[in-house]
Amino acid sequence: MKIKTLALLLAAALAAVGDSAGAAMTFNQSKGLLIKAMTGDAKALATLQQLAELRDPAAQYGLGAMYEYGQGLARDYGEALKWYRKAADQGNALAQFNLGGLHDNGNGVSQDPMEAVKWYRKAAEQGNARAQYRLGTKFDSHPSVPQNYAEAIKWYREAAEQGNARAQYNLGIIYDDGDGLPQSHVEAVKWYRKAAEQGYARAQYDLGVIYDNGDGVPQDLGAAARWYRSAADQGNVEAQYMLGLMYYRGRAFAKDPVQAYKWLTLAKTASTPGSEIHEGANNTLKALSGTMSAAQVLGAMQEASGARK
DSSP states (O other), rough: OOHHHHHHHHHHHHHHHHTSSOOOHHHHHHHHHHHHHHOOHHHHHHHHHHHTTTTOOOOOOHHHHHHHSSSSOOOOHHHHHEEEEEEEEOOHHHHHHHHHHHHHHSSSSSHHHHHHHHHHHHTTTTHHHHHHHHHHHHHHOOOOOOOOOHHHHHHHHHHHHTTTTHHHHHHHHHHHSSSSOOOHHHHHHHHHHHTTTOOHHHHHHHHHHHHHHHHHOOOHHHHHHHHHHHHHHTTTTHHHHHHHHHHHHHHHOOOOOOHHHHHHHHHHHHHHHTHHHHHHHHHHOOOOOOOOOOHHHEEEHHHHHHHHO
């Protein structure tokens, strides 16, 4: 996580505390303190540590995050766990979420999905969207947590309505598959679109497939191609493959062997050897190469190389 991004999260937490520890700070003051602490300012770090020792939960969370991410302090999951727990026990939602993450991943503590669920739930009940999403995934399909679609849907929806793209996408999948609620391609498209419009590549690809096949929406090859392209530009292998086939077959636009070769090359390179995409791309590239000039193949390879940078 970049220093300034982490600092903004921590500063927001500190600013929200008010003067619970007798040290009320404005958002800009707390942001400045955290940036200084994370970039090696000993005085700023000492101030943060003092606030933490005075039981300021936001400062405790901040210190825990510095230890977890190794920003301004050597990474130490044990210390991160200690400070997150102090803040979490005082109700700090960000600390509760991150504490859940440590238990989820087994960092500084034995991996324990149910303990993760406990802390994610505490943060989720305070409106933390990332915790709501994580809680949804646990009830949706985690091997160590009893499956409960009602709970998964509840928490995905809570997070999705706050704009969490991954939750929006997963809610779309549930509607698409009809797991735990009546199947609805219309609702699936609605939630896929919300995630796709935020740049979530997997949702963009799935939305492309829906428009390609006309599932729940009128078939629209132009829309399919646009969503495939959005996902392909982000490196989604399936979208690269489908976009390459569209150029190869002349679907949505005129046949373009150079563009077909480019996208199929990208898909082949990024896919697992022996997989359906790898073999399909490889076979189509062989067929294409017999119809293209050496200059066209070279141009396509150069474009593919540029797209990978």
